[in-house]
Amino acid sequence: MSNKHFAPVNSAPVATKNVANGGWPALWQPLNPPMRQWAGKRVWLVGASSGIGEATASALHAQGAVVMVSARKREALQDFVVRHPGSIALPLDVSDASAVQALTASVLAQGPLDCVVYCAGHYNAMRAFSMDVADMERHLSVNYTGALHVLAAVIPALRAQGHGHISLVGSVAGYRGLPNSLAYGPTKAALVNLAETLYLDLRNQGLGVSLISPGFVQTPLTANNAFDMPALLTPAQAAQAMLQGWARGQFDIHFPKRFTVWIQLLRLLPDRLFFALVRRATL
Numbered sequence: 374m375s376n377k378h379f380a381p382v383n384s385a386p387v388a389t390k391n392v393a394n395g396g397w398p399a400l401w402q403p404l405n406p407p408m409r410q411w412a413g414k415r416v417w418l419v420g421a422s423s424g425i426g427e428a429t430a431s432a433l434h435a436q437g438a439v440v441m442v443s444a445r446k447r448e449a450l451q452d453f454v455v456r457h458p459g460s461i462a463l464p465l466d467v468s469d470a471s472a473v474q475a476l477t478a479s480v481l482a483q484g485p486l487d488c489v490v491y492c493a494g495h496y497n498a499m500r501a502f503s504m505d506v507a508d509m510e511r512h513l514s515v516n517y518t519g520a521l522h523v524l525a526a527v528i529p530a531l532r533a534q535g536h537g538h539i540s541l542v543g544s545v546a547g548y549r550g551l552p553n554s555l556a557y558g559p560t561k562a563a564l565v566n567l568a569e570t571l572y573l574d575l576r577n578q579g580l581g582v583s584l585i586s587p588g589f590v591q592t593p594l595t596a597n598n599a600f601d602m603p604a605l606l607t608p609a610q611a612a613q614a615m616l617q618g619w620a621r622g623q624f625d626i627h628f629p630k631r632f633t634v635w636i637q638l639l640r641l642l643p644d645r646l647f648f649a650l651v652r653r654a655t656l
């Protein structure tokens with residue numbers, strides 16, 4: 374089989390490449406350039422009218438970043454700008470590819486983009502015996518295709534700049550199949566794979582790529598969950614965990630660890646054991 378799809382891309386010198394040990398990154402090196410100094414950095418958060426996106430925009434603003442917030446709810450974005458002077462509201466529906474392109478061009482016309490965070494999300498619990506294809510397609514459109522629209526618009530500019538960071542907000546629900554996750558889980562699994570592939574393609578080009586994998590966070594998205602959510606965080610706590618992950622240069626920024634390490638372990642289990650454990654825990 375040809376290995377042309379895995380051939381290294383011709384690119385600029387690699388910050389993480391260690392020629393002395395044959396190109397393997399040292400174990401102690403962070404996977405991404407750590408992001409600790411946010412003062413003056415231009416950050417675009419897509420899906421920031423509420424919840425994790427809004428709290429992260431607020432935390433970054435407190436660190437001195439120039440935050441640009443996008444989502445469909447204009448009033449919520451305007452309200453954010455009033456509470457966070459110097460920030461910029463950029464209303465956007467991520468399902469509109471040409472609107473994403475146009476808005477990205479105007480963002481880039483104002484200056485370089487240091488970080489793009491894709492937080493837009495849609496979630497409804499769904500099981501195999503109540504399948505709603507239209508709603509599944511909406512999950513796909515907001516959670517995945519919208520991210521593709523943003524990536525297609527920003528990657529050429531970030532490559533031309535030679536620096537910048539892309540974060541995709543996935544979910545631990547993307548690690549493996551889970552009950553109620555028929556519509557949501559597959560879109561988040563796609564983001565996990567997408568983030569890994571982006572990392573392989575873009576890290577050597579001087580860009581950072583990270584995957585954000587929250588456990589449960591109290592937001593409008595989870596407000597209708599009819600079960601007790603373990604290790605539930607506030608959006609502000611989620612935002613602090615993200616800042617910590619960026620500061621450490623992590624690739625998969627998952628939190629809270631007291632919950633997500635167990636979900637990480639589920640990834641390693643053989644199918645028979647995985648299915649039995651999840652059935653016992655949830656049915």
Ligand SMILES: NC(=O)c1ccc[n+]([C@@H]2O[C@H](COP(=O)([O-])OP(=O)(O)OC[C@H]3O[C@@H](n4cnc5c(N)ncnc54)[C@H](OP(=O)(O)O)[C@@H]3O)[C@@H](O)[C@H]2O)c1
Nearest residue numbers: 420421422423424425444445446467493494589590592594
């Ligand atoms: N909460 C959790 O427990 C949890 C756990 C794991 C992962 N996540 C992920 O975290 C991210 C943020 O979710 P959240 O929990 O903070 O929920 P949220 O408060 O409902 O945030 C979702 C954001 O997505 C935006 N959005 C939805 N459709 C959009 C569209 N077509 N175009 C542009 N923006 C759109 C919403 O704004 P508008 O409605 O104004 O457009 C809102 O700002 C999502 O990707 C979610 O899957 C959440």
